[in-house]
Amino acid sequence: MVKCINFTASRDWCLSRSFGSAGLKSTTTTLHDGDTSIHCWIPKTYKPNKPNLILVHGIGANAKWQWDPIISRVTPLYNVYVPDLLFYGDSYTTRMDRTEQFQAECVMRALERVGLTGKFNLVGLSYGGFVGYSMAVQFPEVVERMVIIGSGVTxxxxxxxxxxxxxxxxxxxxxxxxxxxxxxxxxxxxxxxxxxxxxxxxxxxxxxxxxxxxxxxxxxxxx
Incomplete structure (x- = not known):
């Protein structure tokens, strides 16, 4: 039986091109003495006059797959940051912590490492809503507004x-x-x-x- 073309890999490559065309670039940040690595799409050029927006994806696929439908619409309005949560894309950890609190802490530290300063708006989709909610609890001084979509936080x-x-x-x-x-x-x-x-x-x-x-x-x- 002839195996189908690797649609997933091909689609992932196309999405990377789409994010690049929207003005974002790929970056990877190492945390916890090398135990943890967070991949994140960040602005190629930071615009101080624009607000910051964090898009946190849910379970099922990496950030590109879930946010591509809107990425070209939000990048003209915000400095957009799109992290891959742990075990998605190129983000991983050798630590045993699997809580959304740990995910939130890792995302926040990675954003700080790539130079994000000041307050930001956050959108969390599905499981990303749990992580975003935890970010707001842990770091209330920087989460200005938050939108939770399709997430059973209660x-x-x-x-x-x-x-x-x-x-x-x-x-x-x-x-x-x-x-x-x-x-x-x-x-x-x-x-x-x-x-x-x-x-x-x-x-x-x-x-x-x-x-x-x-x-x-x-x-x-x-x-």
Missing amino acids: LDSDIDVEEGLFSANNIKDAANILLAQTPEKTRELLKISFYKPLNPKLAPSCLIKDFIEVSLIIYSSYI
Whole structure:
């Protein structure tokens, strides 16, 4: 059987070009005596007259995949910083801490290292909302405004999982769908994730498997 082209790698390359065209550049910052590395897209040219904006992505893909649809619209208005959270893109740590508090601290220290000063606005998407919320708690003096999108920061695991959008007895059952490992589970996730989703059958299984393979590397590192 002929294997499909590596769509994930090709798409990732295109997104890097898109971010570069929007006026951002790739940078990597080392923290904790070399134990931690945070990759972040930062402005090629910092404009002191513009406000600062941090975009924090969620679970499922690195920052480029989730923020590309709006990146060219916000860069003319803000000094935009787009970090990859730990275990996404080129961000990683050898430390065992897996909390959003640790993620928040690492993002903040990396932003300081690349020269960000003063207050900033922050948008957190899904899991990025948890990290952004933690950043606001830990560093209230610099987080001026915050927008949280699709993030259950007030989630009640006993009630919201059992009475949510899909049937699940516990967090583990929910993870089987939210962290889909087969094309079938991925299509199920697409159906419940969008109000008017495209027909998931239009996505060939080989392309879905290619994306899952990349995602599993992320998930296994995070767990």
